[in-house]
Amino acid sequence: MIDRDTAAQRLNAARESFWFSSGAYGLLMTEPSRSQLATIQINVLDDGTLSVTDVNYQLAQGTCYHIGFNSSLSEQSARQVVEYTFRQMVLQSFEVTKEYVTSNNLSVANEPWYQFARHYRNAIAHNGHWNMRGNSGLPLTWRNRTLDISMNGAPIDGFLSWFEGLQLCAQLLNFVSADIR
Numbered sequence: 092m093i094d095r096d097t098a099a100q101r102l103n104a105a106r107e108s109f110w111f112s113s114g115a116y117g118l119l120m121t122e123p124s125r126s127q128l129a130t131i132q133i134n135v136l137d138d139g140t141l142s143v144t145d146v147n148y149q150l151a152q153g154t155c156y157h158i159g160f161n162s163s164l165s166e167q168s169a170r171q172v173v174e175y176t177f178r179q180m181v182l183q184s185f186e187v188t189k190e191y192v193t194s195n196n197l198s199v200a201n202e203p204w205y206q207f208a209r210h211y212r213n214a215i216a217h218n219g220h221w222n223m224r225g226n227s228g229l230p231l232t233w234r235n236r237t238l239d240i241s242m243n244g245a246p247i248d249g250f251l252s253w254f255e256g257l258q259l260c261a262q263l264l265n266f267v268s269a270d271i272r
Contacts, residue, residue: 112176207233
């Protein structure tokens, strides 16, 4: 069973992971931080720990991977990281909300925001393609976005902006936070 506070904490953590990756994107893609980041390296050690050192520093212990951030890092690669954390934010937010709804025996089956989040979560989990089973509940509109059965199998790329995804996750958080029985 998951209570309101735990659900809200997990929803906030999912959102903050997206914020963190967005911040990292901004730092990696703009000056002067891009040049400053090129002077450090992240070391992934064989014991599972991470360390941050000057790019020229050689660790004397064990085996490790050195990850550097130089000018060859492409904007496309950085955006892919942000897109991944965006999708994970939506997926995790739905899963937490679903667990909260189930644990507390709440009824949201007819709520468009819940069904929209469910379909988007399923698409994320199915390699970024809509995976709608049957026509039940479709078409479905949340805000200005409409889902219908003709989209089944199509990629979700570009369908929901990062701003809209943040709004959807905020709606899930608001539901959990405002739940009054």
